[in-house]
Amino acid sequence: MTTALRRLRNYIDGEFRDAADGRTTEVVNPATGEAYATAPLSAAADVDAAMAAAEAAFPAWRDLIPAERQKVLLKIADRFEERAEELIAAESENCGKPIALVRSEEIPPMVDQIRFFAGAARMLEGRSAGEYMDGFTSIIRREPVGVCAQVAPWNYPMMMAVWKFAPALAAGNTVVIKPSDTTPASTVLIADIIGSVLDELGHPRGVFNVICGDRETGRLMVEHNVPAMASITGSVRAGMQVAESASKDLKRVHLELGGKAPVVVFEDTDIAKAVEDISVAGYFNAGQDCTAATRVLVQESIHDEFVAALAKAASETKTGAIDDEDVLYGPLNNANQLKQVKGFIERLPAHAKIEAGGEQVGEKGYFFAPTVVSGLKQDDEIVQQEVFGPVITVQSFSDEKQAVEWANGVEYALASSVWTKDHARAMRMSKSLDFGCVWINTHIPLVAEMPHGGFKKSGYGKDLSAYGFDDYTRIKHVMTSLDG
Incomplete structure (x- = not known):
């Protein structure tokens, strides 16, 4: 007798969904070498739906005052603690990681990082307003970039998801994130957590979306015309492909591509x-x-x-x-x-x-x-x-x-x-x-509080810290005449 595989699903506009064409891929527990779940093998229709949801949710999320976005992130951090054992179980099965180490070495920093970016939401920095030309006042606006397409790796699926969604949401962006095809389980659970918080606090469901799939799914996300930014943690080859794809419409790119310390x-x-x-x-x-x-x-x-x-x-x-x-x-x-x-x-x-x-x-x-x-x-x-x-x-x-x-x-x-x-x-x-x-x-x-990111073929952009937060914002100069 065979054990039925668990069914993982995409999370789009507040709903768990199968891939539009019904295709799936098996997810294997690396500790046993055996499949334990299936996940959607998302294609263009699924990516379109997720991007549309994120795009529709963006104006309302962008226009929230920072204190309101902070409340959401703090509630998400609390919920991570409340559902820590579920997250630990999912990540251990995802990766074969020792349960005790996920509990001690991953959950506490993830919660801390979410709370850090909750605070960063209220600490937007820029040059002071002033007169740099006679008769005119200049001010700087720091704004979210828009919809962010994010691709997370398989080595730390939960933590890397946090490193991506927390600064993006704190800055006022909406998110479509794709976990690795080998480790989708914990990211799908994160979608359930974040979705429940957004519902409770009355915010648009499309603020956070999860698409499962393979390398082709990631390519479709990066090349899609909706996202203003693509962020990936992965191999040098994958980063180069993302940078090339994003260059076709000049998307902003954030790359963390490995190292040889x-x-x-x-x-x-x-x-x-x-x-x-x-x-x-x-x-x-x-x-x-x-x-x-x-x-x-x-x-x-x-x-x-x-x-x-x-x-x-x-x-x-x-x-x-x-x-x-x-x-x-x-x-x-x-x-x-x-x-x-x-x-x-x-x-x-x-x-x-x-x-x-x-x-x-x-x-x-x-x-x-x-x-x-x-x-x-x-x-x-x-x-x-x-x-x-x-x-x-x-x-x-x-x-x-x-x-x-x-x-x-x-x-x-x-x-x-x-x-x-x-x-x-x-x-x-x-x-x-x-x-x-x-x-x-x-x-x-x-x-x-300190940045993580490299040079050369390790990519560019920073995770964590105020520098990581800044990467998910854009700068606008506003100049007004004092004559009228």
Whole structure:
């Protein structure tokens, strides 16, 4: 006897709907490798309906005073807390994530981020009004951009949805968001939460809409004539495609496209503490994090000691079932991602050495062992390209100059970290590292008040912070004559 698959649906104009043509795709639990739900495979008719709903709702939502939008977001944050166990269950099934870690590491920051943007709604900033030409007064208006087409990734489906909808709604925009085709469940649940709040407070239903589907669905959203802005978190290839599609009608684009974070460890570092923190920051979420500490550069004088300690930490790091509280991470998200990570290991050059891990774990699901690879050179594929898995690479550098050269010597520029007791060195490195974030003696903490975003092929635009809020607004100059 087979178990019936759960039926997920789009959320358009306050209603849950199947795709107009009835097409669906199966959603697989990566911890088991088995389908647990179906989701709509949305096409042009569905995208049209969602965009029409968002467009119709925009004028009323735009014209609300900020305090009213703040009330909505604060109520949404409260509802996230009230329904936290539902969100945790959905995300754990979505991604195979350990339940305890979703509860402790995702729900609290998501709620905090929504509340931060609720406050940001009332803190619109701009230059002061004044007379910059005799006889005329100038003022600056900061306005919402309009309908936002947003595409979220599969590594943090819930949290990335929050990073997108919270600043957009706070600024007065309306939203059509598409989760990844492999992880739609938690975003559909978020639609139910936000929809109920909008209904309770008497706001238009089309303010927030969810469309499920694949890459083609995302393309249709980005190319649609209604959105004024397209926002995506995903691969470099996907970001380039979005930028190209959006250029056809000059949509504003917000891109967060991954990273290859250097972790630069100098010889004066407390090795035990650095290894402890770096291993967690490298393996958390199975290394499926664009800021993960997976590219370590170690000064040659401590290289062997550091590698031995890191390999030991990897051997003691556990992956496994969602209900095991000793587990640091769950499976890779999907079969294709497992294949990609395996491919990097299989293609390692002869001079590379696997110090720990390097293989799939278990007979079902997409689990991969915590892995350490040493002996690598700067131009090796695994150093240059994003693995997006629980694989930490180690290189040995001679001096600060070489550390900077190798750290910056990749196409990505999202995040980085420096490990040293020398304050002056830390300051020099933070200046020289060409990355949107530099952590010193830590790696991966994020706060709502500070921006997250990179340079080069890591994309442009900021998430979180007032800078992230500003990205969802436009600037208008109003000038009036004093004569009449």
